[in-house]
Amino acid sequence: MELSERKKKILQHVVDDYIETAVPVSSKSLTERHLSNISSATVRNELSALEELGYLTQLHTSSGRVPSAEAYKLYVSDLMVKNKLSDKELDYIKKVFLEKADNLEEVIKNTTKVISELTSLTSVGVVSPDVGEKIKVIKFFRYKPDTALVLIVTERRLLKDNYISVPETMTDEQLVEAETVLSKLCAERSFEEVCNIKDDISSEFSGYKNIFLNLVEALKVYMTVKESDVVLEGEDKILNHPEYADINKIRNFLSVVTQKDKVMTLLSGDGRDIKINVKIGTDGYEEIPDDCSLVTATYSANGVKIGTYGVIGPIRMDYQKVVAVLENVGKILESILTNR
Amino acid sequence: MELSERKKKILQHVVDDYIETAVPVSSKSLTERHLSNISSATVRNELSALEELGYLTQLHTSSGRVPSAEAYKLYVSDLMVKNKLSDKELDYIKKVFLEKADNLEEVIKNTTKVISELTSLTSVGVVSPDVGEKIKVIKFFRYKPDTALVLIVTERRLLKDNYISVPETMTDEQLVEAETVLSKLCAERSFEEVCNIKDDISSEFSGYKNIFLNLVEALKVYMTVKESDVVLEGEDKILNHPEYADINKIRNFLSVVTQKDKVMTLLSGDGRDIKINVKIGTDGYEEIPDDCSLVTATYSANGVKIGTYGVIGPIRMDYQKVVAVLENVGKILESILTNR
DNA sequence: AATTAGCAGTCAAACAAAAAGAGTGCTAAC
DNA sequence: GTTAGCACTCTTTTTGTTTGACTGCTAATT
Numbered sequence: 138m139e140l141s142e143r144k145k146k147i148l149q150h151v152v153d154d155y156i157e158t159a160v161p162v163s164s165k166s167l168t169e170r171h172l173s174n175i176s177s178a179t180v181r182n183e184l185s186a187l188e189e190l191g192y193l194t195q196l197h198t199s200s201g202r203v204p205s206a207e208a209y210k211l212y213v214s215d216l217m218v219k220n221k222l223s224d225k226e227l228d229y230i231k232k233v234f235l236e237k238a239d240n241l242e243e244v245i246k247n248t249t250k251v252i253s254e255l256t257s258l259t260s261v262g263v264v265s266p267d268v269g270e271k272i273k274v275i276k277f278f279r280y281k282p283d284t285a286l287v288l289i290v291t292e293r294r295l296l297k298d299n300y301i302s303v304p305e306t307m308t309d310e311q312l313v314e315a316e317t318v319l320s321k322l323c324a325e326r327s328f329e330e331v332c333n334i335k336d337d338i339s340s341e342f343s344g345y346k347n348i349f350l351n352l353v354e355a356l357k358v359y360m361t362v363k364e365s366d367v368v369l370e371g372e373d374k375i376l377n378h379p380e381y382a383d384i385n386k387i388r389n390f391l392s393v394v395t396q397k398d399k400v401m402t403l404l405s406g407d408g409r410d411i412k413i414n415v416k417i418g419t420d421g422y423e424e425i426p427d428d429c430s431l432v433t434a435t436y437s438a439n440g441v442k443i444g445t446y447g448v449i450g451p452i453r454m455d456y457q458k459v460v461a462v463l464e465n466v467g468k469i470l471e472s473i474l475t476n477r
Numbered sequence: 478m479e480l481s482e483r484k485k486k487i488l489q490h491v492v493d494d495y496i497e498t499a500v501p502v503s504s505k506s507l508t509e510r511h512l513s514n515i516s517s518a519t520v521r522n523e524l525s526a527l528e529e530l531g532y533l534t535q536l537h538t539s540s541g542r543v544p545s546a547e548a549y550k551l552y553v554s555d556l557m558v559k560n561k562l563s564d565k566e567l568d569y570i571k572k573v574f575l576e577k578a579d580n581l582e583e584v585i586k587n588t589t590k591v592i593s594e595l596t597s598l599t600s601v602g603v604v605s606p607d608v609g610e611k612i613k614v615i616k617f618f619r620y621k622p623d624t625a626l627v628l629i630v631t632e633r634r635l636l637k638d639n640y641i642s643v644p645e646t647m648t649d650e651q652l653v654e655a656e657t658v659l660s661k662l663c664a665e666r667s668f669e670e671v672c673n674i675k676d677d678i679s680s681e682f683s684g685y686k687n688i689f690l691n692l693v694e695a696l697k698v699y700m701t702v703k704e705s706d707v708v709l710e711g712e713d714k715i716l717n718h719p720e721y722a723d724i725n726k727i728r729n730f731l732s733v734v735t736q737k738d739k740v741m742t743l744l745s746g747d748g749r750d751i752k753i754n755v756k757i758g759t760d761g762y763e764e765i766p767d768d769c770s771l772v773t774a775t776y777s778a779n780g781v782k783i784g785t786y787g788v789i790g791p792i793r794m795d796y797q798k799v800v801a802v803l804e805n806v807g808k809i810l811e812s813i814l815t816n817r
Numbered sequence: 818a819a820t821t822a823g824c825a826g827t828c829a830a831a832c833a834a835a836a837a838g839a840g841t842g843c844t845a846a847c
Numbered sequence: 848g849t850t851a852g853c854a855c856t857c858t859t860t861t862t863g864t865t866t867g868a869c870t871g872c873t874a875a876t877t
Contacts (some may be wrong), residue, residue, distance in 0.1 A: 374714070382724060387724075391713040
């Protein structure tokens with residue numbers, strides 16, 4: 138059912154005010170602040186109707202109204218006035234991204250830092266797994282007699298956190314040889330493809346079968362999101378929100394947010410095309426406390442999805458600001474990543 | 478002034494009980510629980526004297542006694558009975574350290590995880606900077622036309638988080654050449670020494686002066702503690718302590734603990750020989766909230782200090798357990814690191 | 818001289834009752 | 848459809864009272 142214009146307007150003000158003050162919104166305050174042309178009694182009737190429709194709730198019979206999860210959803214999709222960031226904020230974003238960042242990981246870290254700073258919320262970022270990434274070069278670096286560091290250069294980043302064991306009997310020359318051969322084998326293929334050529338290794342490569350199998354294991358690690366790919370920033374920001382005055386709520390929130398694996402499943406869920414994605418309330422996601430929202434955006438370079446970033450915080454968050462920040466950061470981020 | 482045996486005993490019980498219950502300790506409870514041979518009135522006299530001496534405080538005139546920072550210090554150094562860990566706990570520690578860990582960083586992460594788990598406190602770990610470390614090999618890996626990854630193998634670890642820029646005009650062969658030459662130059666010298674040979678580069682090396690200068694910059698990064706060398710675990714554990722029921726206290730604590738640079742300065746301060754180092758209350762350390770303690774231990778391999786680890790938490794913490802955990806983890810850690 | 822019993826005094830915490838205040842819902846008039 | 852006005856509800860704040868856990872002190876005891 139479509140709401141009347143007036144209902145929409147009133148609902149918008151309720152959400153606006155509630156986000157601003159964290160106090161249940163009364164009919165009187167609405168007329169005083171925004172609706173001087175109609176009486177509080179009229180507003181009361183409308184509020185009552187909006188409650189009937191499921192957009193508002195009351196904590197008790199004689200309290201003001203609080204938006205429901207449904208109301209927030211409508212607010213974000215329809216009601217909310219899109220905000221622009223101040224010049225100061227824009228400058229801040231630009232400044233941070235001007236800093237030297239040699240690799241994707243640093244860029245993500247900067248991103249979450251900026252977002253958390255500007256929104257005063259906990260921010261999360263994750264790099265998508267490398268499943269479809271094309272490999273450019275593979276390099277082995279033996280630094281212990283039986284262990285070698287694996288370096289993998291892909292289109293977008295340099296992976297360097299994996300080790301394979303090599304036979305101590307293998308000479309350095311043989312290892313270089315293996316490197317050359319396997320690099321050739323993998324070049325221009327995606328992680329997925331490389332993992333699937335397990336069986337038909339031609340005679341040319343057969344001497345390095347063991348190393349290759351180790352390599353495949355290493356690749357697999359990068360094909361699912363790793364904990365180290367999840368970046369969190371400002372976990373403590375939640376403490377500044379009045380509705381989190383209760384220790385148990387904080388504990389609950391932190392227990393979600395400090396477990397990176399939980400955050401991973403949260404973020405990996407949405408592979409949709411929508412740029413900005415808002416999950417309000419549980420929305421069926423068990424991982425989030427039901428008074429939380431998750432607002433995320435995906436970023437891509439040259440049309441390929443690189444990762445997801447966003448904020449997680451109380452359902453009563455400043456969506457105007459959050460969306461504005463995510464959009465602006467997104468723009469800058471994409472331009473940086475595309476020009477690499 | 479030396480305390481009488483009886484005073485010591487009473488003080489010990491007060492601290493024990495207070496650590497256990499978090500409730501101010503009364504004369505009656507002391508006689509009931511531990512001192513059935515003397516009357517509560519006598520204990521009251523002793524408590525009063527101990528308060529006079531600065532070891533105990535009262536929250537208000539008719540409350541039980543709470544240990545002062547001084548009392549905790551005395552408790553840890555003199556009074557406390559050293560505890561042994563249960564077999565279960567020992568097994569747990571051993572199990573964790575049996576897991577494969579290819580590098581020092583992973584070992585530290587495991588260490589902090591174990592400590593936080595067993596003590597229910599926030600634990601911190603930091604790897605000492607590499608100032609005096611001897612370099613074994615240096616490797617450049619060009620992964621973008623103008624950027625190369627620097628790999629440095631030292632006695633204790635593989636450093637791989639630094640990039641230098643190289644002229645695009647430089648061929649891969651020249652880079653390998655530079656690598657060989659500089660590796661030779663640096664081998665068996667410490668970071669410090671390498672940084673100081675800036676001037677007298679002999680003609681043999683002079684062709685790579687620029688690269689060398691870049692390399693020195695990279696080395697310098699490892700000569701001070703970096704944020705990524707600081708590991709924190711269980712930041713949320715503080716929420717389980719009853720004296721941290723106040724949001725502001727939590728905020729205060731978390732603001733220290735989430736800023737790795739603050740933790741860095743905290744941990745880098747103590748280069749003393751003492752194995753276990755206890756800082757109770759502020760003790761002049763501005764960084765710690767004054768109702769917190771920091772208990773740390775340094776670990777070394779083959780006589781060289783490798784880093785520091787420990788716990789940070791409320792002044793009322795289970796020092797018996799903390800010390801026991803740190804000592805046991807320390808033993809295992811040193812044996813692992815020494816045998817590498 | 819050290820110990821102890823006993824008691825008065827103190828203070829926080831728990832409880833209860835009352836008052837104040839903010840809002841709504843409803844009715845009747847406009 | 849809108850609005851004024853009032854009764855009603857429920858929270859929050861205030862105030863007062865009681866209870867109980869301690870201590871400190873004094874005077875008696877060992």
